[in-house]
Amino acid sequence: MFFTVEEISLYAKRARLTSRKVSEELRGWSWPEPPVLPPSSRALPVSDLSGSICKSGRIIYLTYVKWMKVEPSVEALRGGLIHGAYVDAAETTRRLIYSGEALDGSTLRFLMADQYYEALKRLREYSSVPNFETLVKWIWDRATSTFSASLDKARDRSHSTKETLASIAVPFLVEYPLDGSLVGVSPNARADAFLPQIPMIVELKTGRRRRSHELSVAAYALAYESQYETPMDLGLLCYVRTEDGITYRCELLVVDDSLRSEFLEERDLRLKVLEEGVDPGLPKYCDQECPFLQYCGGKVRS
Numbered sequence: 624m625f626f627t628v629e630e631i632s633l634y635a636k637r638a639r640l641t642s643r644k645v646s647e648e649l650r651g652w653s654w655p656e657p658p659v660l661p662p663s664s665r666a667l668p669v670s671d672l673s674g675s676i677c678k679s680g681r682i683i684y685l686t687y688v689k690w691m692k693v694e695p696s697v698e699a700l701r702g703g704l705i706h707g708a709y710v711d712a713a714e715t716t717r718r719l720i721y722s723g724e725a726l727d728g729s730t731l732r733f734l735m736a737d738q739y740y741e742a743l744k745r746l747r748e749y750s751s752v753p754n755f756e757t758l759v760k761w762i763w764d765r766a767t768s769t770f771s772a773s774l775d776k777a778r779d780r781s782h783s784t785k786e787t788l789a790s791i792a793v794p795f796l797v798e799y800p801l802d803g804s805l806v807g808v809s810p811n812a813r814a815d816a817f818l819p820q821i822p823m824i825v826e827l828k829t830g831r832r833r834r835s836h837e838l839s840v841a842a843y844a845l846a847y848e849s850q851y852e853t854p855m856d857l858g859l860l861c862y863v864r865t866e867d868g869i870t871y872r873c874e875l876l877v878v879d880d881s882l883r884s885e886f887l888e889e890r891d892l893r894l895k896v897l898e899e900g901v902d903p904g905l906p907k908y909c910d911q912e913c914p915f916l917q918y919c920g921g922k923v924r925s
């Protein structure tokens with residue numbers, strides 16, 4: 624998650640040693656033909672297409688046909704806060720290096736300590752999340768220590784420009800923009816992070832592991848391939864835990880034929896609900912974390 628150059632090299636090695644075989648018709652650049660060709664010219668965000676919490680797709684009908692609004696759950700807000708603090712810490716570090724204010728690790732640490740209070744203001748939409756300030760502090764401190772150590776290593780290399788220092792201190796991109804419209808994904812999709820050296824999309828998740836998280840990685844891979852005509856066979860799924868500090872575990876995921884096909888099935892089901900505007904009804908079981916549970920009155924698996 625707070626990747627260093629050394630970590631990315633290890634992932635690159637694992638990527639090279641990981642066998643994969645992807646059928647040509649399941650590549651993002653095969654979008655003019657089924658099965659990648661979307662059943663509608665409309666598009667949805669990755670989180671809505673990847674099955675998330677509603678197996679029948681009724682959540683798409685309620686959200687985009689009936690335009691019903693529900694308050695985000697505390698867990699969703701917590702995830703948004705963790706993601707927002709992560710992005711802010713990476714962007715702030717780069718800005719301090721580019722501006723010339725922080726060109727060594729100790730200055731970066733000093734300035735980031737000040738910037739923490741500014742970050743709290745920028746993230747105030749999440750201030751209702753329990754332990755708001757502590758969560759931001761954990762992420763901020765972890766980012767600061769990783770990026771400042773990397774900055775000092777970068778300085779050891781001679782003739783380092785600000786560009787070089789920034790790209791070694793923070794050797795990955797956050798909120799990486801993708802136009803997924805050719806494959807039914809939103810034209811302004813944003814992957815949590817991107818390792819251009821491999822290339823590999825990174826998805827950050829909080830909460831329990833879900834199959835839909837893997838399908839989200841497949842969605843970004845297909846969008847990337849449709850836009851850049853370059854294979855993306857691997858993704859990184861990182862689960863973030865915040866108990867007595869921040870910990871995370873990243874899993875290397877092969878975006879193989881079965882993952883691609885499963886995503887395309889979910890995508891088709893949801894885009895058809897959107898296109899036809901017809902209520903698909905309730906699934907056999909609803910997810911207990913679904914924000915529409917009270918409205919739909921669906922059964923939850925006990």
Ligand code: SF4
Pocket residue numbers: 676677678679680681682685904905906908909910913914915916917919920921
């Ligand atoms: S409550 Fe059930 S049917 Fe309604 S949107 Fe949620 S999962 Fe779908």
